[in-house]
Amino acid sequence: MSTLPFRRGERVNLSTSEVMIVGADPDGLEILAQMFAGFGVHTPRRCHDGQEAMTIVGERELNLIVVDSALGDMDGYSFISWLRRSAIAPNCHAPAILVTGHTKPSQIFKGRDAGASFVVRKPVPPLVMMQRIIWLLNDHRQFVSSPTYCGPDRRVRAMGPPVGMRGRRHDDLSIEVGAAKTPNLEQDEIDALFSPKAAAL
Amino acid sequence: MSTARIFRVENRLAKIARTHGGKTIDEAVRSAEARVASVRDRCVSALAGKAEQLAAYAKAAKGERTGDNVNGLYDVSNAIFGVAGVYGLNALAEAACSLCDLVDRSRGGEEINRSAIDVHVDGIRLLATGETEGAESILAGLRRVRARFAPPT
Numbered sequence: 001m002s003t004l005p006f007r008r009g010e011r012v013n014l015s016t017s018e019v020m021i022v023g024a025d026p027d028g029l030e031i032l033a034q035m036f037a038g039f040g041v042h043t044p045r046r047c048h049d050g051q052e053a054m055t056i057v058g059e060r061e062l063n064l065i066v067v068d069s070a071l072g073d074m075d076g077y078s079f080i081s082w083l084r085r086s087a088i089a090p091n092c093h094a095p096a097i098l099v100t101g102h103t104k105p106s107q108i109f110k111g112r113d114a115g116a117s118f119v120v121r122k123p124v125p126p127l128v129m130m131q132r133i134i135w136l137l138n139d140h141r142q143f144v145s146s147p148t149y150c151g152p153d154r155r156v157r158a159m160g161p162p163v164g165m166r167g168r169r170h171d172d173l174s175i176e177v178g179a180a181k182t183p184n185l186e187q188d189e190i191d192a193l194f195s196p197k198a199a200a201l
Numbered sequence: 202m203s204t205a206r207i208f209r210v211e212n213r214l215a216k217i218a219r220t221h222g223g224k225t226i227d228e229a230v231r232s233a234e235a236r237v238a239s240v241r242d243r244c245v246s247a248l249a250g251k252a253e254q255l256a257a258y259a260k261a262a263k264g265e266r267t268g269d270n271v272n273g274l275y276d277v278s279n280a281i282f283g284v285a286g287v288y289g290l291n292a293l294a295e296a297a298c299s300l301c302d303l304v305d306r307s308r309g310g311e312e313i314n315r316s317a318i319d320v321h322v323d324g325i326r327l328l329a330t331g332e333t334e335g336a337e338s339i340l341a342g343l344r345r346v347r348a349r350f351a352p353p354t
Contacts, residue, residue: 013218025283031244034233068283070280
């Protein structure tokens with residue numbers, strides 16, 4: 001909690017946001033809808049299966065999509081994969097949270113590789129969901145569209161391109177380190193960069 | 202090397218969320234907790250029905266590794282896990298999660314003893330009816346079955 005980029009006293013205004021919640025289980029859907037209504041979302045839009053959700057994606061501009069892994073007519077992974085490749089802008093770039101009960105590593109990778117912005121494990125208490133929303137508000141990841149993947153950049157840390165490769169981005173850094181162009185920092189300036197800061201919640 | 206297009210997209214959610222008004226995060230979370238608690242009775246009372254659905258899928262899926270009945274078994278146990286977990290029915294949540302794992306492993310081609318699945322379904326049916334006194338012994342039984350027939354990978 002202490003490393004989260006928010007304080008509990010901060011304000012968040014979701015009243016005009018368009019949130020779509022998709023899931024086959026009516027009770028699971030009800031719990032999520034109540035949660036988002038509590039967060040201040042005026043009318044969380046509920047969809048009971050993937051087909052209904054696909055129709056809504058084509059009709060309304062959505063700001064956040066929350067998808068259960070079980071949708072009845074398809075699974076949540078396939079829906080997110082479809083969404084990312086649908087080319088229905090701006091919805092195809094909307095943040096998508098995948099909610100799943102079963103979280104073995106292969107399932108998490110599957111969700112990530114489908115293009116989910118986050119995979120959240122059930123049960124999802126409101127505080128955890130709010131944490132994920134705040135993360136999404138601060139998410140500056142770029143979007144990637146390639147023959148094998150479409151979705152938010154999966155590289156959370158910038159490690160540079162693999163050794164021996166040039167990289168595909170204009171801002172990928174070379175492995176060669178050039179000569180310094182600015183004076184070295186003094187020790188107290190270095191120390192200042194590492195000084196711990198309290199994060200009150 | 203494949204061609205990848207990498208681009209920035211506008212964070213429209215952040216733009217909306219940072220407009221004037223709204224709630225503090227504390228207020229939003231408390232309000233959400235209260236609203237989730239307000240539908241507790243309705244959601245918990247539906248669990249017994251879901252457990253019966255589970256039993257029907259298990260019966261229909263006998264011998265199958267894939268298909269609609271097996272997927273139904275997975276989806277309903279996933280739904281039970283979600284609701285039970287939210288409302289602190291931990292024994293039921295653990296049993297449902299364990300069944301999810303068994304079914305998923307079976308779907309993935311692993312040899313899973315059918316009895317292990319049936320025993321889980323029976324345990325979940327008991328726990329979903331509100332059986333709390335024997336919950337720990339039911340769970341202990343399911344854990345033994347898991348250890349014997351399908352140890353965690």
